[in-house]
Amino acid sequence: MNISFSNLSPLASLVFGILILVFPKIVNYLIAAYLIIIGLIGLGILS
Numbered sequence: 001m002n003i004s005f006s007n008l009s010p011l012a013s014l015v016f017g018i019l020i021l022v023f024p025k026i027v028n029y030l031i032a033a034y035l036i037i038i039g040l041i042g043l044g045i046l047s
Helices: 003-021 024-043
Strands: none
Touching: 003 024
């Protein structure tokens, strides 16, 4: 399975969803990190 941007988002959502169920207190940090990473990828800073 090749990991590309098209299947990275659903995979990240699945992993974050499981982590939120297990560790509900870190929801804000997970969402913030996810949004920052997606924003950096969208701007082309991370490739």
